[in-house]
Amino acid sequence: MFFVELSFSMPKKITITINGKKISCSPGETIFKVAKNNGIEIPGLCGHPDFPPKANCRVCVVEIKGYNKLVTSCSEKVADRMVINTESERVKKARNLNLELIFAEHIEKCPTCAINSTCRLLYYAEKYKIKVRRFSERKAKRKTYKFANAVEIDGSQCIDCRNCVDACSMLQKINYLEIKGKGINQEITPSKDPEVDCIYCGQCALHCPVNSAAEQSEWQEVEKLLRNPGDKKLVAMFAPSIRVSIGEEFGLPYGKVVTGQLSAALRKLGFNYVFDVIFGADITTVVEAGELIDRIKNKGRLPMITSCCPGWVKYAEFYHPELLPNLTSARSPHVHLAGAIKTYWAEKSGIDPKNIITVSIMPCTAKKFEAMRKELAINGARPVDHVLTTREFAFLLKKNKINLAKLKPENSDNPALPVARGGIVSGSARPDGAGSIYGASGGVMESALRTAAALICKGDKICDNRIDFKEARGMKGVKEAEVIIGGQKLRIAVVNGIGHINPIIKKLSDYDYIEVMACPGGCIGGGGQPIPTTPEIRQLRAEALYKIDKNAQLRNAHENKGVIEVLKWLKTKGKLESQVLHTKYIKRS
Amino acid sequence: MPKDNNILYKIKKSGLIGRGGACFPVWKKWTAVKNALNERPENDRKSYVICNASEGEPDVKKDFYILKNYPEKVIAGMLLALAYLGAKRGYLYINADYYRILKVKLEKAADGAPVEILVKPSGAGYIGGEETSILNAIEGKRIEPRLKPPFVFKEGLFGLPTLLNNVETFYNVALVEEGSYRPDRFVTIIERSPKTSFKPFERLRKIIKREVFLFPEDWTVEKILKKSGRLPSYKFFVQLGGGASGIVLNSGQLKNPLTGSGSITIYNLETHDPMELAREWIGFFCGESCGKCVPCREGTFRVKEQLEKKNVDWPLIKELLENLAETSFCGLGCSAPIAITSYFKNVFPLISDKDNALAPSQLKTVCECFS
Numbered sequence: 001m002f003f004v005e006l007s008f009s010m011p012k013k014i015t016i017t018i019n020g021k022k023i024s025c026s027p028g029e030t031i032f033k034v035a036k037n038n039g040i041e042i043p044g045l046c047g048h049p050d051f052p053p054k055a056n057c058r059v060c061v062v063e064i065k066g067y068n069k070l071v072t073s074c075s076e077k078v079a080d081r082m083v084i085n086t087e088s089e090r091v092k093k094a095r096n097l098n099l100e101l102i103f104a105e106h107i108e109k110c111p112t113c114a115i116n117s118t119c120r121l122l123y124y125a126e127k128y129k130i131k132v133r134r135f136s137e138r139k140a141k142r143k144t145y146k147f148a149n150a151v152e153i154d155g156s157q158c159i160d161c162r163n164c165v166d167a168c169s170m171l172q173k174i175n176y177l178e179i180k181g182k183g184i185n186q187e188i189t190p191s192k193d194p195e196v197d198c199i200y201c202g203q204c205a206l207h208c209p210v211n212s213a214a215e216q217s218e219w220q221e222v223e224k225l226l227r228n229p230g231d232k233k234l235v236a237m238f239a240p241s242i243r244v245s246i247g248e249e250f251g252l253p254y255g256k257v258v259t260g261q262l263s264a265a266l267r268k269l270g271f272n273y274v275f276d277v278i279f280g281a282d283i284t285t286v287v288e289a290g291e292l293i294d295r296i297k298n299k300g301r302l303p304m305i306t307s308c309c310p311g312w313v314k315y316a317e318f319y320h321p322e323l324l325p326n327l328t329s330a331r332s333p334h335v336h337l338a339g340a341i342k343t344y345w346a347e348k349s350g351i352d353p354k355n356i357i358t359v360s361i362m363p364c365t366a367k368k369f370e371a372m373r374k375e376l377a378i379n380g381a382r383p384v385d386h387v388l389t390t391r392e393f394a395f396l397l398k399k400n401k402i403n404l405a406k407l408k409p410e411n412s413d414n415p416a417l418p419v420a421r422g423g424i425v426s427g428s429a430r431p432d433g434a435g436s437i438y439g440a441s442g443g444v445m446e447s448a449l450r451t452a453a454a455l456i457c458k459g460d461k462i463c464d465n466r467i468d469f470k471e472a473r474g475m476k477g478v479k480e481a482e483v484i485i486g487g488q489k490l491r492i493a494v495v496n497g498i499g500h501i502n503p504i505i506k507k508l509s510d511y512d513y514i515e516v517m518a519c520p521g522g523c524i525g526g527g528g529q530p531i532p533t534t535p536e537i538r539q540l541r542a543e544a545l546y547k548i549d550k551n552a553q554l555r556n557a558h559e560n561k562g563v564i565e566v567l568k569w570l571k572t573k574g575k576l577e578s579q580v581l582h583t584k585y586i587k588r589s
Numbered sequence: 590m591p592k593d594n595n596i597l598y599k600i601k602k603s604g605l606i607g608r609g610g611a612c613f614p615v616w617k618k619w620t621a622v623k624n625a626l627n628e629r630p631e632n633d634r635k636s637y638v639i640c641n642a643s644e645g646e647p648d649v650k651k652d653f654y655i656l657k658n659y660p661e662k663v664i665a666g667m668l669l670a671l672a673y674l675g676a677k678r679g680y681l682y683i684n685a686d687y688y689r690i691l692k693v694k695l696e697k698a699a700d701g702a703p704v705e706i707l708v709k710p711s712g713a714g715y716i717g718g719e720e721t722s723i724l725n726a727i728e729g730k731r732i733e734p735r736l737k738p739p740f741v742f743k744e745g746l747f748g749l750p751t752l753l754n755n756v757e758t759f760y761n762v763a764l765v766e767e768g769s770y771r772p773d774r775f776v777t778i779i780e781r782s783p784k785t786s787f788k789p790f791e792r793l794r795k796i797i798k799r800e801v802f803l804f805p806e807d808w809t810v811e812k813i814l815k816k817s818g819r820l821p822s823y824k825f826f827v828q829l830g831g832g833a834s835g836i837v838l839n840s841g842q843l844k845n846p847l848t849g850s851g852s853i854t855i856y857n858l859e860t861h862d863p864m865e866l867a868r869e870w871i872g873f874f875c876g877e878s879c880g881k882c883v884p885c886r887e888g889t890f891r892v893k894e895q896l897e898k899k900n901v902d903w904p905l906i907k908e909l910l911e912n913l914a915e916t917s918f919c920g921l922g923c924s925a926p927i928a929i930t931s932y933f934k935n936v937f938p939l940i941s942d943k944d945n946a947l948a949p950s951q952l953k954t955v956c957e958c959f960s
Contacts (some may be wrong), residue, residue, distance in 0.1 A: 055736055056882045058916040068957055070924070075736055094884075094916045097908060099885035135891055160880065179731060179880075182714070184890045186880035353905050 014080040019087060028244045028568055031073035031084060032060055042086050043095065043124050043210045045102065046161035047074040049534040050171055051522075057161055058098045059124075062086045096128055104135035106210055107156040112218070114395040115531055118249070121159075138184065145190050149216055149371040150200035151527070153177070153188055157212035160186055164204035164213040172203055173499040174315075182277075188213075197318045197588070199498065201311035201518045202365030202389075202527020215365045215528055221390045222359055223399075224269035231355055236271040237337050238262055238361040238412075240278055241439025241523035242390050244544040245363065248530045248537075251406035255540035257548060267410065268402050271359070276412040280337025281435030281447065285557035286309060286567065287330040287581050289451035292513055296488065301325050303493075303511040306444050308332040309507035310370035311518030311527075313585060315498055320505060321587035329582040333438060334360045334367065335376055338383035339580035340415050343573070344566045348418030350581020353379070359386040361393045363439070363526030364543065366518070375586070378579045389528025416562025435557060437549045440542040441496035441522035442472030442479060445515040449485060449492075451558045456486030467555055473546065475521060475539060478504060480511075496520060591612060596622075596766060603765045604772065608757035611854050611920070611959035612848055615758055619673065625750040626674060636750040638670045638679035639727075640759050641719035642687065643709045646831030647873065649852040651775045652756035653687050654801040659760055660691070660698035660784050666759030667704055669766055670752050679704040680746075682723050686866040715833065715877035719921055722879070723920040733879035734919035757851075774806040777852040778819045779832070783860040810853060811843035822856040826936045833873050833954055834924035839939060849955045863937055867929050868896045874925040884912050885922035890931075907947050914953045923958035 013024045018031075018040055025034045030053070035042050044060035047053055053075040057309075061070040065083035070091060073084075074282060103121065109117045142155030153164065154376050165188065168177040168206035176198045180189045184366075187323055190198065204213035210425060230551035248255040259276070266274045290305050307313050307327040314321050331339065338360070342353040360367060371384040388396070437443030446469040453466055471481035472492065480493045490512045495501050498518040502512065519525045524545065554560060570577040601616035626636050644652040656663060667679045680703055681695070688695070688708045695706055709717050713732045716722050721735035724746050736952060738744075745751025754762075757775060764770035780798040802817050810829065814820040828835040830849040841859075848855070856866075875889035888909045895906050910926035917923045933947035 046878070053736065056918060058883045061916050093908070094912050097912045098883045098916060101883050101891065104891075105887065135887075138890070160883075160886065182712075182716075182733075182880045183875060183878040183886055184880070186886065276799070391708070 016082040051166040092326035100134045147198040163207040167203040167207040199314045200366035236266040255544035263412045264407040264410040278435035280333035280440040282560040283336040286448040310366035312516040317588040324585040363523045365527040439523040445472040453485035612956035622752045625743040636676040637746040639753040642683040645715040645718035648832040662763040666762035708922035716879040779854040783857040828854040870928040920959035
């Protein structure tokens, strides 16, 4: 559940003083928040807008006149006529010492740390002139816990803020991460309970201020390939949600759409071809909508549940294997795209699929696990070779001194328009399509409903062909609606964050079609996205995606000519069609 | 208006102060719980009563003495609280060692009463006696303090208004009701061995004598020592209020009554080793820190680390200790520097002509730490 500061409609305003400045604010707000709203920066590490305050890092302490101790501004509420000082000698001394003590818990691995350019520890160290080596490192021998190939927690970097535990328990309700031991022996460890397992969502990493919880990095291997590709063709595939988030890493405002710069940056980094996963999302929509109609018509298993979120799939495989027949057999967008690239596009371009290396740029840590799944193999080979998170990709760009914000936008390549022999970039124009909304909670549902409506209505002129399904949008934990498409009533639900799944599983028979995204907000709030991700930031990223959709020329996946072409081609290829389009799931409990 | 026979009125009139160490008037606490209860919907006015018998402060054992000799009085005090609040259930949250010894007595005293005896979980340690940590312990959560507010009186055990008092407080409440209460307090007088170095298995031999007395609460420490016949014939100094968080005073500073937890520990001025003592005090807090907040988890460890060095960085220790008092999450972290700081302020100058880097330093009392 999100922690939302309830601002009751109290007409009464109060006046407080911060650093000599009179400020009017509402009672019930924390000092930290009021200061922030008024441009006064108070440092802090353990606080996150997604959680109630924990007040354990003691870095946000302030002095209040008349109080005998310093107080933590993240937890203390403002009161009328409160006189606060955030920069007194007393405050500076305590705040700096606590930061120095925290530094001694964190073995700096800055040169290879994916968040080194946005690291708050480093920022505070510089801003407050922290003596980072004042105390000897004490966590050098701490273990690194690895969760499949997706996520890890490096104990030698952990500052014991416990945000990862809050993310895992409060937000996601998985309870895989636990606090063991007391005092200096305290450690974050994975649960030993055989009934509990990691779903690789990476929310721990997204909420970790110091990259102790992080993705298992693959940028090293990708960088090696980029430097020395040999006879390999390097293909990048970027996810729908990345275009509205990666700009943040380069100082652009939240929700800034940078699709063109993204393509340019990937080429500049050395990729031979750059594809937009929206093409894959359109394939997914067509396959999934077709399956939905088939299940409804032929009394197949309902509700059908989406499967493009690998965190959710792992959750279902481990916690609810009885639901696996309900999951759509459609593969996820980047796997669909990679499959199309390594079959259709490879053949048409005259490139041996063995010489194609596909690298997905994903908002997600669980996609790393998904890419490894053996059941996805096409002719014995993995469709997706590497997965980088948004953070890893941004790090690679910065490491190679590529400023995405300054690049001239370029078009991505079109997977349905093969390159001329010799490998010249086709550069075909492809505006952002409606598949962009795959990146927000409810987007998969909405895309599928558009196509399903059209498929049901085929040839029927009076049929209701809806485009907007606003019922599916928004940041609510669970969105439920009854929609009528082509005279057919569909009961739908959208689960926005795995923490909201339980009530829906308890009443499955109430629904025909359910979308589940493990991360709050969907992929725009994914575990691989830029840090920070807050409710406001998720909102802005989602709004940007819906704006792309609204202005898109192509808003229906089934009208994507390239997709139609690829699907038609696959139909003639016998077994290959199923290998590229469908998958199966494995009970893991 | 409270009537004469109303227990709250009687407690208020008696001037009873909580004996858990936080120096809070008992009637105020009871009123706060009652008010919180009355703010709840009429059909949901549930509350809990907890007697804190965890007594984690080393060497004190005064609650043990009371439970051993007057278990029925403690239970009677709890029953009065239960009746006052209309609460259905009370918990006696007790130190595991005490329970092992007093099991039969306590179960007999609580027989038929809606009071459940809960043994403090093993490993709960010192922090397991802090009020919100007790709630976590009973609820089966990680044993460490909670962020306040919400306060225990309002949203305590399982989110309900909760009255939490010390063993001696409930004992006194029973006396107040009987009309036999006098403003007395139990005082444990502990005499430490003149020897200073101990191996872990010798720990018990640190103490050569321990006895519990009952004296008027306005007696000065000096008077208590004289009247009890425990005023040492040798040069000494004392620690008041417990072997971990108690304040250290020299023999010329005994003109005030005891505050906080009722204990006096006597140390030999001439034979003790200052560094051994300092390491013992801070080592205790380092080992008992729950790990939640930075100043306590990291700070106590770094002080201990310094004290084990050949060249001790005293200004750094001072800074770390002040930071503990200033920024710790809970009262325990705040009171961790009290013993060591007051020792270096009040006693160390008497035995050494070395520069004393720790003194003078602003000290917070235990009461201030928990307020």
